Amino acid sequence: xxxxxxxxxxxxxxxxxxxxxxxxxxxxxxxxxxxxxxxxxxxxxxxxxxxxxxxxxxxxxxxxxxxxxxxxxxxxxxxxxxxxxxxxxxxxxxxxxxxxxxxxxxxxxxxxxxxxxxxxxxxxxxxxxxxxxxxxxxxxxxxxxxxxxxxxxxxxxxxxxxxxxxxxxxxxxxxxxxxxxxxxxxxxxxxxxxxxxxxxxxxxxxxxxxxxxxxxxxxxxxxxxxxxxxxxxxxxxxxxxxxxxxxxxxxxxxxxxxxxxxxxxxxxxxxxxxxxxxxxxxxxxxxxxxxxxxxxxxxxxxxxxxxxxxxxxxxxxxxxxxxxxxxxxxxxxxxxxxxxxxxxxxxxxxxxxxxxxxxxxxxxxxxxxxxxxxxxxxxxxxxxxxxxxxxxxxxxxxxxxxxxxxxxxxxxxxxxxxxxxxxxxxxxxxxxxxxxxxxxxxxxxxxxxxxxxxxxxxxxxxxxxxxxxxxxxxxxxxxxxxxxxxxxxxxxxxxxxxxxxxxxxxxxxxxxxxxxxxxxxxxxxxxxxxxxxxxxxxxxxxxxxxxxxxxxxxxxxxxxxxxxxxxxxxxxxxxxxxxxxxxxxxxxxxxxxxxxxxxxxxxxxxxxxxxxxxxxxxxxxxxxxxxxxxxxxxxxxxxxxxxxxxxxxxxxxxxxxxxxxxxxxxxxxxx
DNA sequence: AGCACGCCGACT
DNA sequence: GTCGGCGTGCTC
Numbered sequence: 001x002x003x004x005x006x007x008x009x010x011x012x013x014x015x016x017x018x019x020x021x022x023x024x025x026x027x028x029x030x031x032x033x034x035x036x037x038x039x040x041x042x043x044x045x046x047x048x049x050x051x052x053x054x055x056x057x058x059x060x061x062x063x064x065x066x067x068x069x070x071x072x073x074x075x076x077x078x079x080x081x082x083x084x085x086x087x088x089x090x091x092x093x094x095x096x097x098x099x100x101x102x103x104x105x106x107x108x109x110x111x112x113x114x115x116x117x118x119x120x121x122x123x124x125x126x127x128x129x130x131x132x133x134x135x136x137x138x139x140x141x142x143x144x145x146x147x148x149x150x151x152x153x154x155x156x157x158x159x160x161x162x163x164x165x166x167x168x169x170x171x172x173x174x175x176x177x178x179x180x181x182x183x184x185x186x187x188x189x190x191x192x193x194x195x196x197x198x199x200x201x202x203x204x205x206x207x208x209x210x211x212x213x214x215x216x217x218x219x220x221x222x223x224x225x226x227x228x229x230x231x232x233x234x235x236x237x238x239x240x241x242x243x244x245x246x247x248x249x250x251x252x253x254x255x256x257x258x259x260x261x262x263x264x265x266x267x268x269x270x271x272x273x274x275x276x277x278x279x280x281x282x283x284x285x286x287x288x289x290x291x292x293x294x295x296x297x298x299x300x301x302x303x304x305x306x307x308x309x310x311x312x313x314x315x316x317x318x319x320x321x322x323x324x325x326x327x328x329x330x331x332x333x334x335x336x337x338x339x340x341x342x343x344x345x346x347x348x349x350x351x352x353x354x355x356x357x358x359x360x361x362x363x364x365x366x367x368x369x370x371x372x373x374x375x376x377x378x379x380x381x382x383x384x385x386x387x388x389x390x391x392x393x394x395x396x397x398x399x400x401x402x403x404x405x406x407x408x409x410x411x412x413x414x415x416x417x418x419x420x421x422x423x424x425x426x427x428x429x430x431x432x433x434x435x436x437x438x439x440x441x442x443x444x445x446x447x448x449x450x451x452x453x454x455x456x457x458x459x460x461x462x463x464x465x466x467x468x469x470x471x472x473x474x475x476x477x478x479x480x481x482x483x484x485x486x487x488x489x490x491x492x493x494x495x496x497x498x499x500x501x502x503x504x505x506x507x508x509x510x511x512x513x514x515x516x517x518x519x520x521x522x523x524x525x526x527x528x529x530x531x532x533x534x535x536x537x538x539x540x541x542x543x544x545x546x547x548x549x550x551x552x553x554x555x556x557x558x559x560x561x562x563x564x565x566x567x568x569x570x571x572x573x574x575x576x577x578x579x580x581x582x583x584x585x586x587x588x589x590x591x592x593x594x595x596x597x598x599x600x601x602x603x604x605x606x607x608x609x610x611x612x613x614x615x616x617x618x619x620x621x622x623x624x625x626x627x628x629x630x631x632x633x634x635x636x637x638x639x640x641x642x643x644x645x646x647x648x649x650x651x652x653x654x655x656x657x658x659x660x661x662x663x664x665x666x667x668x669x670x671x
Numbered sequence: 672a673g674c675a676c677g678c679c680g681a682c683t
Numbered sequence: 684g685t686c687g688g689c690g691t692g693c694t695c
Binding site (some may be wrong): 021025053 | 672673674675
C-alpha cells in the first residue's frame with residue numbers, strides 16, 4: 001500500500017466494498033477505523049459505512065486493512081461493525097472480483113450469492129461451540145481421518161493421480177447405477193466417482209467442491225459421500241436452504257478441518273482456502289446458468305477458481321457439452337473415459353408407430369413394444385416423454401392456430417383427461433374461449449403429455465401398473481416390481497438395479513424446439529435417462545435417426561459434441577465465440593459499440609429495436625478478447641449510469657439503466 | 672440510489 | 684437583490 005495522505009498516521013484504514021448494485025460504486029472505498037473499533041475491523045467482516053453524507057449508511061465488506069490511503073480527500077470513519085465474524089474469505093473476494101470483471105458486472109452482486117445474510121442465533125451457537133472446543137482439555141472432535149478411495153471403473157488409476165497432480169479433465173461418467181453397501185440405496189455411478197475424487201482431496205488435508213444441477217443429484221452425491229466420508233466432513237450448501245442453514249454451512253466450511261462442500265451452482269462460491277478438487281457434474285444442464293446479475297455460469301466460475309487456486313478440476317457427465325468439448329480440443333482438459341464394457345445398449349429406431357392398434361396409439365413402434373413387453377415382465381420400464389400433463393398444446397379446430405389465453409395470451413393446455421383446458425402461464429380456465437385468429441370456438445388436442453401417454457400405455461400393456469412422474473408429481477424412487485414409469489425428461493425416478501428397459505419416446509418433438517442447443521440438450525436428456533437403465537438393458541430411441549441417433553447408439557457423445565462445435569465455429573456462434581448483449585438507448589448502445597475494436601464491431605448483430613428496452617445489439621468476439629471487451633463495455637455502463645439518468649421506459653416506477661450488458665446469454669439464439 | 676452543488680425565473 | 688427550480692455529478 002502507498003503512503004498515508006488523509007489517514008491519520010498510525011490509525012488503520014479499512015478498504016471497503018460497498019454493498020450496492022450500482023456499477024459506479026463497484027470499487028473499494030477507504031475509511032478510517034475509529035479508535036473504538038481498532039482490532040475489531042479485520043478483513044472479511046461486514047461493516048456499516050457512511051456514503052456521501054453522514055446520514056446515509058451503507059453495508060459493506062472489509063476487504064483489507066492497511067496503513068494509509070491513496071485517496072486525496074478526507075476519509076470518513078467506519079460507522080460500526082455488523083459482526084465480528086469474517087464471512088468473506090479472501091479467496092472468495094478474489095474469485096468474486098474476477099468473475100464479476102469477466103461478466104462485466106458488480107462484485108457485490110456476486111457476493112450476494114456467496115455470502116448469506118447474518119444470522120445472529122447461528123453465529124452465537126457457532127461461537128459457543130468454538131469456545132467449548134478451545135476450553136476442553138483434549139480435543140473434543142478429533143477429526144476422523146478420511147481414507148483416499150481408489151477411483152474405480154477407470155483404467156489404470158487415471159483419475160486417482162488427477163487430484164494430487166492438480167489435473168484438469170473431462171470425465172465421461174459410467175452410465176449405470178450403484179447400490180451403496182450400508183445405505184442400500186441406488187445412486188448414479190457418477191456420484192460415486194465424485195465422492196471418490198473428494199476423498200483423495202480430503203485425505204491430503206484439502207477441501208473438495210462438488211457442484212450439481214439440482215437437488216435430486218445432490219441427494220445422490222450426499223449418499224455416495226456418506227459411505228466414504230464422516231458426516232462432520234460433509235457440508236451441504238445450496239440456494240434452496242434457509243438463510244440460517246446457508247450461514248451455518250458457510251461457517252462450517254470455513255472451519256479448520258477439511259470438508260467436501262456439495263451444492264448447486266452457488267456452491268462454487270463457497271469459502272475454501274485449501275481447495276484440492278472441483279467436480280462439476282452435467283455442466284450442460286441449464287440450471288448451472290445463474291439467473292441473477294451478473295449471470296455467471298457455474299462452469300465459468302469453476303474455471304476461474306481453478307486458475308486462481310490451482311486446484312484439480314473435473315467436468316463429469318454422461319453427455320459432453322460443446323463448452324467442455326472446446327476446452328478438450330484446446331488441450332486444456334484431458335479426456336478420461338471409463339472401461340468400454342460399461343457402454344450401454346442403445347437401439348435407435350426411426351421407424352414410426354406399429355401397425356397394431358394400442359401400440360400405435362401409444363406412439364410405440366414394434367421394436368420398442370417388443371422390448372418393453374419382454375422387459376416389463378421382470379421389473380420397471382422407463383418411458384421418457386417430452387411434456388407433462390395430458391395435452392401439452394391445444395389448437396383451434398378451424399384454423400389450427402395454437403389456442404391462447406384470452407387474458408394473458410399464454411398457451412392453453414389440458415392437465416388431465418377430461419379437465420377444463422387452462423392457461424399454462426396464468427392458470428385461468430379457458431371458458432368461453434374463442435380463437436384470436438379466426439373466431440372459432442372449439443379447440444382440439446395437439447400432442448401428447450405424460451399422463452395421456454400413461455393412459456395409452458395402460459391400454460397397450462393391459463394389467464401393467466403405470467406410474468407418472470413429472471414436475472407436478474415428482475417421484476424420486478420407484479420399487480423393483482413390474483411397472484411402466486412415464487416421466488418427463490429430467491424428472492425420471494431411480495429404480496433399484498436400474499430399469500429393465502428404457503423407451504425414449506418424444507425425440508422428434510424434443511428436437512423440434514428452436515434453440516441453438518437442441519441437439520446437445522436432447523443428447524444430454526437421453527444419455528441421462530440411459531444411465532438409469534440396468535446393465536445391458538435395451539434403451540430404445542424412437543423416431544430419431546441420423547448423426548444424433550448414431551451418437552447415442554455408439555455412445556460417442558464426445559464425437560458428436562465435437563462436430564456440433566465445428567458447426568458453431570463455422571457460424572461464429574457460442575461456445576466457439578463469446579457473445580455479449582448490449583441493451584440501451586440508441587445513443588448509449590451506439591457509443592458503446594463505437595468503443596469496441598474494429599474487428600469486434602464488425603461482427604456485431606443489430607442493433608435492433610426491442611419493445612420497452614430501447615435497442616439491443618449482440619456483440620461477438622473471440623474468447624481471448626473477453627477481458628478487453630468486458631472492460632470496454634463495463635466502462636460504458638458506468639459512464640451511462642453516471643451521466644444524466646434519463647430512463648428509457650419506466651418499469652413499475654423504477655427507471656431502467658440507459659445501458660446494460662450481459663455476457664454469454666444464449667437466449668437471443670433461441671427462436 | 673440519495674444527496675449536494677450550481678446556475679436561471681418570480682418574490683418578500 | 685435572493686429563494687429555490689431541478690439538471691448534473693459524486694460517493695472514501
